[in-house]
Amino acid sequence: MTAVASTGGSVDRPNRPAPLSTTSGSAFAGRPRYGEMAIKLFLRVAAAVTIATTVGILIALAIPSIGFFAEVPVLEFLFGTRWAPRFADASFGVLPLITATAWTTALALVVAVPLGLGAAIFLAEYASPRLRKVLKPVLEILAGVPTVVYGYFALQFVQSTVFKEWLGLPTGAFSVLAAGLVMGVMIIPTIASISEDSMSAVPQALRQGSAALGANRMQTTLRVVFPAALSGIVAAIVLGISRAVGETMIVAIAAGSQARLVANPLEQGQTMTGFIANAALGDSRVGSIEYDTLFAVGLLLFLITLLINFISIRFVRRFREAY
Amino acid sequence: MRTIGTTISASIRPERPIASGTNGERRPLALLFLVLLWLSLVVAFGVLVTLIVTIVIDGQNQFTWRLFTEFPASSPDRAGARPAILGSMWVIATTAVLTIPLGVAAAVHLEEFADKKNWFNRAVELNVQNLAAVPSIVYGLLALAFLSALGVRDKNIVIAGALALSLLILPVIIIATREALRSVPMEIRQGSLALGATQWQTVWRQTLPSAVPGIATGAILALSRALGEAAPLLVLGALVFVSFDPDGIFSGYTTLPIQIFNWTGRPQEGFHELAAAASVLLLVLLVLMNGVAIFIRNKFQKRW
Amino acid sequence: MNESTETEMVLPATSNQTVRVHARASEHFLPEEPRGVLQCEKVDVYYGNFRAVTGVDLKFGLNEITALIGPSGCGKSTLLRSLNRMNDLVDGARVEGKILFQGEDMYGKKVDPIEVRRRIGMVFQKPNPFPKSIYDNIAYGPRVTGMRVDSMDDLVEEALTKAALWGEVKDKLKQSAYGLSGGQQQRLCIARTIAVKPDVILMDEPCSALDPIATVKIEDLMHDLREEYTIVIVTHNMQQAARVADRTAFFTALADEGTGDRTGVLVEFGKTKQIFEQPADQRTEDYISGRFG
Numbered sequence: 001m002t003a004v005a006s007t008g009g010s011v012d013r014p015n016r017p018a019p020l021s022t023t024s025g026s027a028f029a030g031r032p033r034y035g036e037m038a039i040k041l042f043l044r045v046a047a048a049v050t051i052a053t054t055v056g057i058l059i060a061l062a063i064p065s066i067g068f069f070a071e072v073p074v075l076e077f078l079f080g081t082r083w084a085p086r087f088a089d090a091s092f093g094v095l096p097l098i099t100a101t102a103w104t105t106a107l108a109l110v111v112a113v114p115l116g117l118g119a120a121i122f123l124a125e126y127a128s129p130r131l132r133k134v135l136k137p138v139l140e141i142l143a144g145v146p147t148v149v150y151g152y153f154a155l156q157f158v159q160s161t162v163f164k165e166w167l168g169l170p171t172g173a174f175s176v177l178a179a180g181l182v183m184g185v186m187i188i189p190t191i192a193s194i195s196e197d198s199m200s201a202v203p204q205a206l207r208q209g210s211a212a213l214g215a216n217r218m219q220t221t222l223r224v225v226f227p228a229a230l231s232g233i234v235a236a237i238v239l240g241i242s243r244a245v246g247e248t249m250i251v252a253i254a255a256g257s258q259a260r261l262v263a264n265p266l267e268q269g270q271t272m273t274g275f276i277a278n279a280a281l282g283d284s285r286v287g288s289i290e291y292d293t294l295f296a297v298g299l300l301l302f303l304i305t306l307l308i309n310f311i312s313i314r315f316v317r318r319f320r321e322a323y
Numbered sequence: 324m325r326t327i328g329t330t331i332s333a334s335i336r337p338e339r340p341i342a343s344g345t346n347g348e349r350r351p352l353a354l355l356f357l358v359l360l361w362l363s364l365v366v367a368f369g370v371l372v373t374l375i376v377t378i379v380i381d382g383q384n385q386f387t388w389r390l391f392t393e394f395p396a397s398s399p400d401r402a403g404a405r406p407a408i409l410g411s412m413w414v415i416a417t418t419a420v421l422t423i424p425l426g427v428a429a430a431v432h433l434e435e436f437a438d439k440k441n442w443f444n445r446a447v448e449l450n451v452q453n454l455a456a457v458p459s460i461v462y463g464l465l466a467l468a469f470l471s472a473l474g475v476r477d478k479n480i481v482i483a484g485a486l487a488l489s490l491l492i493l494p495v496i497i498i499a500t501r502e503a504l505r506s507v508p509m510e511i512r513q514g515s516l517a518l519g520a521t522q523w524q525t526v527w528r529q530t531l532p533s534a535v536p537g538i539a540t541g542a543i544l545a546l547s548r549a550l551g552e553a554a555p556l557l558v559l560g561a562l563v564f565v566s567f568d569p570d571g572i573f574s575g576y577t578t579l580p581i582q583i584f585n586w587t588g589r590p591q592e593g594f595h596e597l598a599a600a601a602s603v604l605l606l607v608l609l610v611l612m613n614g615v616a617i618f619i620r621n622k623f624q625k626r627w
Numbered sequence: 628m629n630e631s632t633e634t635e636m637v638l639p640a641t642s643n644q645t646v647r648v649h650a651r652a653s654e655h656f657l658p659e660e661p662r663g664v665l666q667c668e669k670v671d672v673y674y675g676n677f678r679a680v681t682g683v684d685l686k687f688g689l690n691e692i693t694a695l696i697g698p699s700g701c702g703k704s705t706l707l708r709s710l711n712r713m714n715d716l717v718d719g720a721r722v723e724g725k726i727l728f729q730g731e732d733m734y735g736k737k738v739d740p741i742e743v744r745r746r747i748g749m750v751f752q753k754p755n756p757f758p759k760s761i762y763d764n765i766a767y768g769p770r771v772t773g774m775r776v777d778s779m780d781d782l783v784e785e786a787l788t789k790a791a792l793w794g795e796v797k798d799k800l801k802q803s804a805y806g807l808s809g810g811q812q813q814r815l816c817i818a819r820t821i822a823v824k825p826d827v828i829l830m831d832e833p834c835s836a837l838d839p840i841a842t843v844k845i846e847d848l849m850h851d852l853r854e855e856y857t858i859v860i861v862t863h864n865m866q867q868a869a870r871v872a873d874r875t876a877f878f879t880a881l882a883d884e885g886t887g888d889r890t891g892v893l894v895e896f897g898k899t900k901q902i903f904e905q906p907a908d909q910r911t912e913d914y915i916s917g918r919f920g
Contacts, residue, residue, distance in 0.1 A: 039523055047432040054454060060468030061468075118364070122360040205751065213767065213823055215741070218353040249580075294467075309453060346741070
């Protein structure tokens with residue numbers, strides 16, 4: 001007598017009662033589901049694609065770089081001060097690119113850190129929930145503007161109109177300052193959003209404890225909430241640095257294309273990303289030194305951003321352990 | 324209890340009556356602080372508004388049908404962004420086809436099937452976080468090297484650009500999908516399993532359908548980011564004079580951001596106006612895409 | 628030194644609970660009427676349109692411990708938070724009636740709420756030390772309120788001593804406050820409050836998150852603090868009220884027929900001994916004897 005009467009078949013179950021015991025001995029062994037195993041394999045492969053991407057990036061950057069460093073000594077690359085890879089008497093000192101990148105990043109931070117933190121503090125500590133609901137998305141719009149458009153703005157409005165026309169500053173068609181400042185505005189939402197999350201996560205009990213002692217809101221914000229949220233705030237700033245270093249279009253359009261050691265922000269300069277963007281416009285033969293140079297600079301860029309991200313993780317961990 | 328109450332009593336407290344007429348929240352320093360905070364927001368929004376006003380004013384003359392119907396030309400009076408608009412659509416569509424299934428699959432694996440303590444899976448998680456922070460131009464270099472290794476000569480084809488952009492936004496899609504999956508309550512999954520469904524059946528029939536609004540929102544936002552990207556495509560040689568409509572994934576192409584970059588770099592003022600007009604168009608497209616994403620989220624997002 | 632002879636009080640015959648009252652309470656001279664340093668006159672507290680507590684007339688006596696007891700939901704904590712204007716921080720909170728502090732209307736137009744909170748301190752249900760060192764937790768209050776202090780080290784030592792914590796932490800002042808146990812953290816919060824030299828200390832169920840041993844330590848501390856400060860404590864543990872309080876106010880909740888909202892009302896207020904032994908109101912007696920709540 002079969003133990004289970006079937007009630008008609010479904011897609012997954014056969015139209016007869018399943019035997020309670022099978023040859024494998026277990027009362028509960030079902031049919032092997034090959035379709036599902038295949039699907040699960042596919043899912044795992046999809047996840048592995050991300051690792052393949054990282055490995056791919058490393059290989060893609062490393063191989064031409066090896067070719068590059070066979071021709072150019074590493075020390076000359078890292079510490080040389082003349083960058084002229086396409087000239088007849090080529091020179092491969094990358095310091096000009098690094099200084100230009102440093103300038104634009106620093107200028108961006110000068111804008112983004114105070115404004116971003118100010119916005120974050122206001123949203124987290126002072127704004128009513130309704131105001132926050134309106135302001136936060138508007139702040140995100142700053143992050144959504146394509147960087148080409150920022151580049152246009154930096155070149156046509158900030159550099160041409162504001163710096164040259166209105167202020168009459170001694171500057172040319174491009175400047176590191178225009179690019180850096182506009183880049184800073186682009187980064188404000190990055191710093192603001194993560195900092196605000198970090199401050200909002202500070203428990204209300206701490207604010208109440210401070211208020212109950214007779215502190216006003218500014219004191220509570222600066223002396224209790226801000227230090228408690230510091231790890232998240234530092235992480236936000238470091239992420240902002242990372243974005244500034246890796247940004248391409250704004251600097252390609254507005255900072256200039258002459259690789260030189262920038263001493264005055266009103267001068268033009270070429271960043272690492274700017275070089276890659278500009279150099280790739282020409283036709284470089286695969287395997288040529290020009291081609292390899294692209295990847296050498298790309299490798300340097302990648303390693304720098306990797307280092308910055310690594311520092312951010314370490315920083316966050318150290319602060320989190322403090323209290 | 325010994326009484327050493329001398330120190331606190333001896334210290335000179337500001338012994339004010341409580342009805343002092345002042346308000347601790349209104350002390351000058353506190354007010355200045357509040358003003359500075361407001362200023363931060365005002366400056367940030369001010370720049371945004373200035374930017375929008377600038378491109379609208381600069382581009383106003385060029386906002387004609389010609390922008391949509393004509394090809395780029397050597398003279399700004401005859402130029403339009405038609406191939407760029409079509410090219411953007413081709414590239415974004417191809418990117419979506421490539422990256423959404425892959426990203427959703429990876430996220431489903433990580434969230435529903437992976438043993439969280441397994442080293443492989445933890446490596447993948449760490450990896451996704453890292454990849455999200457890699458500069459976009461590096462993805463262009465990756466695609467360039469990959470295609471060179473495959474022996475592809477002309478990399479200015481739709482599928483190449485889509486490849487670079489797909490890898491670029493893949494981490495974003497994975498992260499967004501994971502969030503969406505996480506927001507589906509455990510009870511739903513457990514109810515399904517308790518009825519005898521397999522894990523995959525549960526995911527396919529219960530979890531994933533519930534997560535679709537979140538996934539759709541995340542995907543549209545990621546694609547809108549890809550729409551605005553130019554750097555990876557530059558590396559692949561997209562900055563060429565394109566005077567034809569793209570007609571396939573192996574076709575040559577250009578995109579709106581590339582076209583804007585191109586026109587901005589030209590000396591003639593007319594091209595700058597075109598660049599501004601095209602920028603306005605790009606922003607409008609992005610606003611539409613984000614609007615759709617937010618609409619989907621608000622209308623279809625289940626509130627558990 | 629305070630002696631502790633224990634007196635047993637037997638509650639009304641219907642209950643089988645016995646409550647011990649430390650004789651400290653009865654040795655400490657208690658005037659018939661409290662010398663009110665803090666006073667409520669016909670106080671109602673609203674959150675928006677919802678009336679949380681109504682018709683409160685209370686006098687909190689100088690150097691006395693007053694307990695607010697009653698079942699949950701009858702506005703005791705709400706009232707407490709009105710006593711140092713912490714409710715100002717809640718949207719829509721509103722106080723009607725008068726709350727007088729040393730004769731002045733605390734909610735008057737010219738009153739600085741920040742100063743109110745310095746003079747009337749508060750200890751919370753769950754200890755909430757700042758993520759700073761023990762030293763900095765204590766020093767925080769004096770620093771932000773602009774106290775001019777000759778020696779911050781001495782002030783910190785004194786506050787911790789008065790809070791009966793000095794011996795346990797004197798060698799680790801620079802360590803994080805989070806390294807202390809729950810009971811120690813609560814005493815730290817008390818020390819922190821003392822450091823700004825308030826006149827009144829409000830305590831909102833200060834022991835409910837602590838174990839019994841820590842609770843005893845804090846109750847002993849309250850008795851010591853009473854010498855210098857006026858204390859108001861909200862507690863849902865009536866035995867605790869019987870143990871520590873000089874006077875007790877009993878609250879209950881009335882349900883509004885229409886909305887079902889429950890509004891707190893003050894039922895009875897008097898010396899603790901009288902409230903527990905000879906309650907004047909039947910509701911008080913019901914609560915004390917455990918019939919409800």
